Each structure stands twice: as structure tokens, then as C-alpha cells.
Amino acid sequence: MRERLSPRELPGWVDPARVFRMLEAQAADVFWLDAGAAATEGWSFVGTGEPSSLPDDVRLDVVPADDGRPPFAGGWVGWRDYESGARAAGAPVSDSADESASSWLRATRVVAFDHAAGRTWTLSAEADAETWAVAVAAASARPAGEPGGEADSAPRVAEARHDPQEYAALIERCRGLIRAGIAYQLCLTTRFTVPGAHDAVAVYERLRAATPAHHGGFVRIGGRALLSASPEQFLHAGGGVIRSRPIKGTRPRSADPQTDAALAAELAVNVKERAENVMIVDLMRNDLSRVCVPGTIRVDGLWTVESYPAVHQLVSTVSGTAAEGTTVGALLEATFPAGSMTGAPKLSAMTRLHELEGGPRGVYAGCFGYVGVDGAVDLAMVIRSIVIDADEAVIGAGGGITWGSVAAAEVAEVATKARAPLAALGAEMPALWGSDILN
Numbered sequence: 001m002r003e004r005l006s007p008r009e010l011p012g013w014v015d016p017a018r019v020f021r022m023l024e025a026q027a028a029d030v031f032w033l034d035a036g037a038a039a040t041e042g043w044s045f046v047g048t049g050e051p052s053s054l055p056d057d058v059r060l061d062v063v064p065a066d067d068g069r070p071p072f073a074g075g076w077v078g079w080r081d082y083e084s085g086a087r088a089a090g091a092p093v094s095d096s097a098d099e100s101a102s103s104w105l106r107a108t109r110v111v112a113f114d115h116a117a118g119r120t121w122t123l124s125a126e127a128d129a130e131t132w133a134v135a136v137a138a139a140s141a142r143p144a145g146e147p148g149g150e151a152d153s154a155p156r157v158a159e160a161r162h163d164p165q166e167y168a169a170l171i172e173r174c175r176g177l178i179r180a181g182i183a184y185q186l187c188l189t190t191r192f193t194v195p196g197a198h199d200a201v202a203v204y205e206r207l208r209a210a211t212p213a214h215h216g217g218f219v220r221i222g223g224r225a226l227l228s229a230s231p232e233q234f235l236h237a238g239g240g241v242i243r244s245r246p247i248k249g250t251r252p253r254s255a256d257p258q259t260d261a262a263l264a265a266e267l268a269v270n271v272k273e274r275a276e277n278v279m280i281v282d283l284m285r286n287d288l289s290r291v292c293v294p295g296t297i298r299v300d301g302l303w304t305v306e307s308y309p310a311v312h313q314l315v316s317t318v319s320g321t322a323a324e325g326t327t328v329g330a331l332l333e334a335t336f337p338a339g340s341m342t343g344a345p346k347l348s349a350m351t352r353l354h355e356l357e358g359g360p361r362g363v364y365a366g367c368f369g370y371v372g373v374d375g376a377v378d379l380a381m382v383i384r385s386i387v388i389d390a391d392e393a394v395i396g397a398g399g400g401i402t403w404g405s406v407a408a409a410e411v412a413e414v415a416t417k418a419r420a421p422l423a424a425l426g427a428e429m430p431a432l433w434g435s436d437i438l439n
Contacts, residue, residue, distance in 0.1 A: 002058075002373045005074035005110060005123035008133050014120045014140040017205075019046045019111050022139035024201060024220070029105055031077045031219045032204075033369060033378075035115055036212035044113040045072055045370065047123075049105030051221065052076060054371060056329025060237045060322045061375035070112035070121050071238060071378070072370050078104030079219060079226055079368035079382065082361040085337040091350035094360040101362055103221040107370075111136050156427045158395070158418075161191040161359060163432045167414065168407040170356050177352055178403045185279045186343040186353060188410075189361060189398025192418050194427040200225040200388045207386065207424035211310045215380035219368060226363055228385040229420070231308050232315075234338050234367045235331065237377035242288055242322050242331065243300075246280045246340040247381075248400050249273035249314025252416045253307070264312045268305045272404035277303060277314050280400070283339035283346060284318045290334040292320030310384075310420045328371050338381060341365040343400065363387045364396030386421050395421045 016032065024030045027048040035042035054076050081101035083093040109132050110123040124132040162170065167190055174186040204218045204227045211229040219226045233245040251267045254260040267273060285297050301317035322331075343349030364387065369379040387394045397418040399410050415433050422429060 003074065003125070004373055005107065006126040006129050007069055007073070007112075008122045008129050010120045010122060010133065010137060012120070013118050014111065014113070014136060016044050016046055016111070016113050019136055019139050020218070023048055028223070029221050031105065032217060033077065034208060034216035034218065035113075035214055036216055037208050038212065039115040039214070041116045042214055043071060044115065045070075045077070045110055047077070047107050047110035049077065049107040049109070052104050052106035054078065054080070054104045054328070056327060058328045058371060058373065059375050060242070060326045060328065060331065060377065061239065061372065068114070068117065068119070070114070070123065071376050072110065072112065072372050073374055073376070074107055074110070074123060075370060075372040075374075076104045077107050077219065077370045078102070078221060079363055080332070080336065080366050081363045082337050082341070082365040085332070085366065086350050086354070088333065089337070089347060089350065091347055092354045094354065096360055098360070098362065102366075103224065105221060156194055156196065156425070158192040158194050158422055158427045158430055160430045160433060163430070164411045165432075168411055171401055171405060171407045171410050173356060174401040175403060175405060178401075183343055183345065183349045183352060184402070185276060186349050186401045187341050187398055188353065188401050189357060189365060189396055190414060191359065191361075191364070192395045192397065192422060192430070194393045194422070194425050195391065197391065198388050198393050198425060200227060203227060203386065203388065203393075203424050207421060210424060211308065211384065211420045213308060213384065215369070217368060217380070223390060225388045226368060226382065226385060227388065228368065228380065228382060230380040230383050230385060231306065231313055232340065232381040232383055233378070234381045235335060235377055235379045237322065237331070237375065240322050241319055242292060243317065243319040244284050244288065244335070244338075245315055245317045246277070246284055246338070247313045247315050248277040248280050248340055250399070250413050250416065251312040253310055253312065264305050264307060267312050267314055268303065272402060273314050274303055275404065276400045276402050277316055279344055279402070280339045281316045281318055283344045284335070287335040287339065288318060288320045291323055291326045291331050293323050296321035311416060328375065328377065331377070336367065337365060338367065340400075341381065341383075361396055362394065364394070384417065384421060386425065393425050
């Protein structure tokens with residue numbers, strides 16, 4: 001079924017967290033595409049739906065959205081894992097990769113929040129519109145649920161796929177491949193695992209409070225939950241324009257304002273980080289050219305420093321006009337996995353990373369968000385994220401390796417990226433990764 005959902009504007013603002021709490025207590029499969037705590041722009045979507053595959057033949061939206069109405073009018077919400085994209089692109093994948101790791105819902109009940117205008121909409125089938133609007137209004141009148149609070153007083157210690165010395169050795173192997181001309185950038189990643197059961201809702205509340213991001217999210221499908229504080233928009237399509245905002249270049253934040261400003265300023269001019277960023281910009285220009293009108297590819301922003309609670313990031317923006325008839329399947333075939341999580345050339349990078357990393361990435365380094373029945377697309381990168389199953393939580397982290405990479409700095413960057421998600425889980429970095437000597 002590909003019918004648009006019927007929108008209905010509510011008379012006043014409703015707290016997204018209250019609606020989410022109400023809905024997740026009732027539904028096994030639920031999503032919250034979250035513009036962030038205290039957001040003043042963008043849209044958030046809370047809802048539920050029925051398990052579904054993502055159709056490849058949905059044509060991209062070429063008509064501007066109705067003024068003021070939600071950009072998501074019904075469709076699919078979920079995630080696509082890294083290995084499914086790598087496999088489709090012809091790269092080898094781990095034997096232990098989960099063949100069913102991608103998960104999608106066809107949305108049936110949604111609440112849309114326009115943070116800039118302070119407006120709230122319900123979306124559902126027309127026959128259900130009144131019942132759904134009443135339920136959402138009732139949720140907003142209830143007392144707020146208990147927040148996630150502090151994690152357990154006795155923190156767990158994460159297990160790492162690689163220790164820092166092993167990761168540093170892999171960095172040098174990447175540099176050797178670059179010296180040999182096999183690749184000119186490789187996004188090398190590793191994994192941290194926290195065994196045991198976790199309260200995914202409480203963990204997400206802690207994660208979003210500590211590291212709010214414009215593409216955060218909680219998506220629970222089939223008992224698996226993806227919790228994200230992603231600052232990276234992978235793909236946006238609307239009004240005939242496709243846009244990507246790759247991130248390459250990271251610095252930690254500092255509590256001291258002068259030190260913090262110096263970190264941001266250094267990131268803005270760092271030769272290695274600029275080179276890493278512009279390589280991925282060029283890769284994204286090439287990828288988008290496969291589905292865009294010739295001559296329309298633009299770099300709308302280059303090397304912009306964006307600051308988040310835990311990190312400063314170096315962000316660029318690439319866009320193009322969608323070619324007539326372009327489908328979501330064609331768009332993902334051209335662009336996924338994202339170059340910011342592979343390196344370049346893409347197929348060569350993915351092939352070598354399979355050899356180096358020693359295990360699957362899973363949902364990490366994939367993408368999540370929505371695909372509308374009208375072809376509107378908003379997908380974020382699965383970074384700064386946690387995947388929670390019944391008996392463990394998994395966090396991926398990594399960084400782009402160039403010839404100019406310094407192993408100690410790259411190790412420290414991985415620790416910086418993993419620390420906030422681990423803290424939300426009430427877990428500590430493994431001892432070697434937490435060492436001041438190594439970081």
C-alpha cells in the first residue's frame with residue numbers, strides 16, 4: 001500500500017518526548033526521528049507502523065512540499081545496514097554479516113513536529129484520523145514520564161574489537177595501501193560491545209540529553225533498537241533536488257571557552273582534515289552525477305565547522321537536480337554506502353576495509369530515516385549510534401585515514417567518538433582505550 005497518510009493539524013504544540021513515551025509503551029515497533037532536545041528548526045517524527053521492505057521503484061519527489069505541511073506524508077521508516085550496500089556494490093562482506101540486518105516499517109500512525117513554527121500534525125489513514133488525533137492530544141495532557149536518569153552506579157566496561165595498538169597498526173597498513181596507490185582514503189572502523197540487557201528508552205534519553213543532534217533517532221523494529229545522535233545527513237531529496245552533507249574532520253569539545261575556540265579554529269584550517277573532507281566531497285559529486293542532470297552538481301558549502309555538545313565537525317554540502325524518473329533504488333545504488341564511511345575509490349576502499357577490519361559493521365555506517373510515498377527522502381548516517389539487541393549493545397567508531405594521518409591522533413579520535421554513546425549505556429572505555437598515554 002502506498003497511499004499518503006491524512007494530515008491533521010492539532011490546535012497547539014505537543015511534546016515529542018511525551019508522545020514517544022506513550023507510543024513506545026503500546027507498540028513493539030516504533031520510531032522517533034528526532035531533531036534534538038530543544039530544537040528550534042527542522043522536523044521530528046514519532047510513529048509506528050508495520051514491518052515492510054523498502055520498495056526500489058518509488059520515484060523521487062520532484063514537486064515542492066505544501067507550505068507548512070509535514071515533508072513526510074507517509075511511507076517507510078527504518079535503516080539500511082552497511083553490508084547490504086557493500087554487497088550490492090560488489091565488495092566482499094564478512095561471513096558473519098546478518099543477511100536480514102536492514103529493517104523498515106511502513107508508517108501507519110505518525111506525529112510530525114515543526115520546531116521552527118511550533119506546530120504539530122497527526123498523520124494516519126483517513127478513517128483513523130480522529131481517533132489518532134484524540135490519542136495524541138490525550139498523551140500531551142498526561143504528566144511527563146520519568147526521564148532516563150543516571151546509568152547504573154557500577155559501570156560496565158566495554159569490550160573492543162581492536163585494542164589501540166592493533167588499531168594503530170591497521171592505520172599504518174592503510175597508509176601503506178595509500179602509498180601503493182590502491183586507495184587515497186580509507187575510513188577505518190572498529191567496534192565496542194557492552195554485553196547484557198539494556199533499557200533502550202532510558203539509554204536514548206541519556207544519549208539525546210548529552211549529545212543532541214539534528215538527525216538523532218530511536219527506531220525499534222523486531223526487538224532490535226537503533227539509538228542515534230547522528231550529526232550527518234546522508235541524503236535529502238525534495239522538490240527535485242538531492243543533497244548530501246558529508247562530515248570528515250573531528251575535534252573534541254573543551255569546557256574552557258578559549259581552548260574550545262582554538263580546537264574549532266585548528267580544525268577549520270587543518271591541512272589533513274581539509275584534504276580528507278574534499279576527497280569525500282569529490283566522491284559524492286561523482287556518486288550524485290549518476291542520478292542527477294548533467295551540469296547541476298554543486299558544492300553549496302565547503303569546510304564549514306559545526307559544533308555539537310561533544311565534538312566539532314568539518315562539514316560540506318553537495319547537491320544536484322534529480323534526473324527525470326530517478327527512483328529511490330537508483331539513488332541508493334549510486335550513493336550507498338556513503339563515501340564518508342568507505343573512503344575512495346569506493347569499491348577499492350570497501351574491499352580493503354573488509355580485509356582489515358576483521359568483522360562486519362552491521363547497522364553502523366549504514367543509514368536510517370524516512371522514504372516517503374511521494375519520493376521525499378531524509379536519511380542520516382548511522383554514526384554516534386548504539387544498536388541494542390536482547391543481550392548486548394554495540395557501538396561503532398572510526399575515522400578517515402589519509403597519507404597525512406598520525407596514528408595517535410586517529411586513535412584519540414575514535415575514543416572521542418565512542419565515549420558519549422558508551423556513557424549513555426553506563427559503560428566505560430576499555431582500559432587501554434582510556435589511557436591518557438595512548439589518547
